[in-house]
Amino acid sequence: MSERDGNWRTAVIARIAALTPRMRSYFLHAPLAGHVAGQYLDVRLTAPDGYQARRSYSIASRPGAAELELAIALQDDGEVSAWFHEVAQPGDTIDVRGPLGGHFIWEPPHAAPVLLVAGGSGIVPLVSIARAWQAAPAAPMLLLHSARTPEALAFQPELAGIAAADPRFTYVAVSTRAGTGRRIDAAMLDKALGHWGHLPALCYLCGPTAFVEAVAQLLVARGVAHRAIRTERFG
Amino acid sequence: MSTRGFTGRRPGADAARRLPPGQQQTQDFPVLSLGPAPAINLDAWRFTLRHGSRPLASWNWFEFNALPRTRWHGDIHCVTTWSKFGTDWEGVTLDDLLAAAGVQAPTSFLLAQSYDDYDTNVPLADLAGGRALIATHFGGEPLTPEHGGPARLLVPHLYFWKSAKWIKGLKFTERDEAGFWELRGYHMRGDPWREQRYSDDD
Numbered sequence: 001m002s003e004r005d006g007n008w009r010t011a012v013i014a015r016i017a018a019l020t021p022r023m024r025s026y027f028l029h030a031p032l033a034g035h036v037a038g039q040y041l042d043v044r045l046t047a048p049d050g051y052q053a054r055r056s057y058s059i060a061s062r063p064g065a066a067e068l069e070l071a072i073a074l075q076d077d078g079e080v081s082a083w084f085h086e087v088a089q090p091g092d093t094i095d096v097r098g099p100l101g102g103h104f105i106w107e108p109p110h111a112a113p114v115l116l117v118a119g120g121s122g123i124v125p126l127v128s129i130a131r132a133w134q135a136a137p138a139a140p141m142l143l144l145h146s147a148r149t150p151e152a153l154a155f156q157p158e159l160a161g162i163a164a165a166d167p168r169f170t171y172v173a174v175s176t177r178a179g180t181g182r183r184i185d186a187a188m189l190d191k192a193l194g195h196w197g198h199l200p201a202l203c204y205l206c207g208p209t210a211f212v213e214a215v216a217q218l219l220v221a222r223g224v225a226h227r228a229i230r231t232e233r234f235g
Numbered sequence: 236m237s238t239r240g241f242t243g244r245r246p247g248a249d250a251a252r253r254l255p256p257g258q259q260q261t262q263d264f265p266v267l268s269l270g271p272a273p274a275i276n277l278d279a280w281r282f283t284l285r286h287g288s289r290p291l292a293s294w295n296w297f298e299f300n301a302l303p304r305t306r307w308h309g310d311i312h313c314v315t316t317w318s319k320f321g322t323d324w325e326g327v328t329l330d331d332l333l334a335a336a337g338v339q340a341p342t343s344f345l346l347a348q349s350y351d352d353y354d355t356n357v358p359l360a361d362l363a364g365g366r367a368l369i370a371t372h373f374g375g376e377p378l379t380p381e382h383g384g385p386a387r388l389l390v391p392h393l394y395f396w397k398s399a400k401w402i403k404g405l406k407f408t409e410r411d412e413a414g415f416w417e418l419r420g421y422h423m424r425g426d427p428w429r430e431q432r433y434s435d436d437d
């Protein structure tokens with residue numbers, strides 16, 4: 001690699017926790033500047049011969065939290081996610097840089113209603129936003145999470161807890177292949193927004209490209225302005 | 236220092252040669268944009284060249300498609316670390332736009348402006364000389380909305396955020412003015428081979 005080394009810093013994996021059968025949280029100790037909810041880190045792994053692989057991972061932790069939490073989904077044959085799931089142990093070090101991303105971010109205080117929509121592991125940056133909101137609750141927030149199975153709804157207990165503790169936070173979780181068998185379609189969005197009773201002033205959509213694009217178009221069709229919709233796509 | 240237990244999945248020799256530092260090859264065509272694709276009606280579409288706020292020339296969709304067309308084949312690189320090899324594009328070069336407008340480039344810097352209010356700065360040197368297109372076709376087909384259709388900028392030798400989707404015009408500016416992502420921490424030029432991702436990269 002080059003002589004200069006960007007702003008890469010060494011992070012230590014302090015602990016690892018299972019979130020779902022295919023998703024785990026990695027809590028890092030890293031000498032990085034504080035983040036804003038919604039931002040991500042670049043992670044870099046280096047092989048003994050110097051070969052490197054790099055990926056981006058959203059930050060799940062609340063801004064100001066002592067440990068940085070990444071939540072990584074295992075991709076079949078994934079070069080980097082498989083290392084995290086199959087090799088990584090507490091005490092291992094990885095290279096990180098960031099926090100990065102200056103658009104898909106949410107900062108309190110925010111007076112107007114906010115809609116968050118996640119597909120699968122797209123929940124991660126929205127968890128950071130929900131946690132930031134919980135620390136300074138203000139305007140109503142509605143979080144919709146769609147995953148393949150009920151077990152894959154990462155962070156469900158915590159998010160349900162935030163909603164139970166504060167009526168201004170609404171949490172709706174759906175799974176597409178089991179249980180309720182619902183996906184986020186026009187009818188489901190209408191129902192959720194109808195119950196909520198607000199028109200979102202700002203929307204954050206995160207997940208697979210097709211999911212994000214479909215939900216964005218549903219919102220545009222419901223009259224939400226393009227510029228009120230912020231998107232982050234995981235691939 | 237290496238990462239314990241990481242061996243990595245190496246690209247083949249050809250891919251390794253074609254991949255800028257920190258990039259990996261993808262077979263898909265991932266999408267990076269700040270929001271949803273805007274709905275653009277071809278009857279209302281226009282492409283305008285400006286010097287500051289002053290229009291130099293403007294084309295409607297029909298006129299634009301009558302301009303000389305150029306094809307480009309090669310690899311593209313997104314700052315989110317994917318690279319896609321062997322892509323085919325077709326569109327109009329800035330050189331042909333200037334010739335059709337009958338003007339010389341008035342300054343050395345431009346801002347590409349889009350229908351979704353996105354903008355990004357690109358120096359003239361990176362757009363002129365056939366190095367960039369206002370692309371209307373990808374892989375022989377009209378560009379789809381999610382990939383920036385009906386027309387997007389294509390600056391294939393820079394990271395792909397410079398290739399503004401849903402383009403509506405190019406504006407000559409007196410100085411190198413930061414655009415949307417450049418104001419949010421991304422590099423002013425964005426050369427993948429020099430790994431100019433973020434503003435503090437060299």
Ligand SMILES: Cc1cc2nc3c(=O)[nH]c(=O)nc-3n(C[C@H](O)[C@H](O)[C@H](O)COP(=O)(O)OP(=O)(O)OC[C@H]3O[C@@H](n4cnc5c(N)ncnc54)[C@H](O)[C@@H]3O)c2cc1C
Binds near residue numbers: 055059075125232235
């Ligand atoms: C801003 C941003 C934030 C993100 N945040 C998160 C997050 O919070 N959590 C998260 O889990 N992910 C997140 N991602 C996605 C993440 O960066 C990685 O893309 C993801 O972890 C997959 O990387 P990988 O190395 O494991 O898989 P890769 O090796 O990149 O492979 C991805 C998929 O493609 C297949 N594949 C790859 N190469 C080949 C090949 N040669 N032949 C056949 N199949 C192949 C693999 O089987 C796998 O299913 C984020 C992405 C971005 C851009």
